[in-house]
Amino acid sequence: MRHITxxxxxxxxxxxxxxxxNGLPGFKSANLVGTASPDGFPNLAIFSSVIxxxxxxxLLGMVTRPATVPRHTYQNIKDTGVYTLNHVPTDKxxxxxxxxADFPPGISEFGACGFTAEYHDxxxxxxxxxxxxxxxxxxxxEHAISNGTVLMVGTVEHVYLPAAGLRDNGTLxxxxxxxxxxxxxxxxxAVEPPVRFGYARPGKPPVAE
Numbered sequence: 001m002r003h004i005t006x007x008x009x010x011x012x013x014x015x016x017x018x019x020x021x022n023g024l025p026g027f028k029s030a031n032l033v034g035t036a037s038p039d040g041f042p043n044l045a046i047f048s049s050v051i052x053x054x055x056x057x058x059l060l061g062m063v064t065r066p067a068t069v070p071r072h073t074y075q076n077i078k079d080t081g082v083y084t085l086n087h088v089p090t091d092k093x094x095x096x097x098x099x100x101a102d103f104p105p106g107i108s109e110f111g112a113c114g115f116t117a118e119y120h121d122x123x124x125x126x127x128x129x130x131x132x133x134x135x136x137x138x139x140x141x142e143h144a145i146s147n148g149t150v151l152m153v154g155t156v157e158h159v160y161l162p163a164a165g166l167r168d169n170g171t172l173x174x175x176x177x178x179x180x181x182x183x184x185x186x187x188x189x190a191v192e193p194p195v196r197f198g199y200a201r202p203g204k205p206p207v208a209e
Contacts, residue, residue: 023184030088030182034126035076042117042126044109045073046099048182058156066148081139086131087179093188132177133161
C-alpha cells in the first residue's frame with residue numbers, strides 16, 4: 001500500500017495535486033447552481049461541494065472558491081440573497097461541465113451550455129428546466145475558511161421533483177431520476193441502485209432491505 005504524506009502532497013505538481021486532493025472525498029453530488037444578478041441576468045455554474053448541514057431547519061452548504069477573480073455565483077448570492085441547486089442529469093453532463101468555462105460578460109451559461117432557465121412561484125433565482133430535482137434556497141450565512149474558500153449556508157425554501165421520485169419513507173430515488181455523481185474535478189458517473197439498511201442499533205447487525 002502506498003503511503004502519501006502531507007509533505008508529499010505539497011510537493012506534487014500543481015495539476016496532479018488538484019486531481020489527487022479533489023478525488024480524496026470519493027463520489028460527490030453534482031449540482032448546477034442557478035443565480036441571477038440584481039438586474040436579472042442569469043448565471044449557471046457546476047458545483048461538487050454541496051453538503052447537508054441539518055434537517056430542522058433544512059440547511060444545505062456549499063463551498064465557493066477564493067474570490068481572487070470575479071465569482072459571479074458568490075456575488076449574485078450576496079447581492080440577491082437567493083439561489084437554486086439543480087441536480088445534474090446523466091444525459092447532460094457535458095453541458096454541466098461546460099458551465100465551468102470562463103464565459104465573457106453578457107453570455108449566460110444557460111444558453112451557452114444547453115440549459116433552460118425557468119422561474120417558479122415568484123422565486124427570483126433561475127431553476128434548470130432539465131433537472132429532475134431543483135431546490136430554491138435563501139442565503140443564511142457564510143463562514144470564511146483559512147485557504148480563502150467560503151462555506152455558504154442556505155435555508156431550503158422550495159423543492160421541485162417528480163412525484164415518483166419521492167419514496168414513502170422520504171428518501172429520493174436518485175437513480176430513477178437520472179441524477180449524476182462527480183469524482184474528482186471532471187469525472188461524471190451514472191449510479192446503480194443502492195443497497196439500503198434500516199436504522200442501526202447496537203447488538204442488531206444491519207440487514208439489507
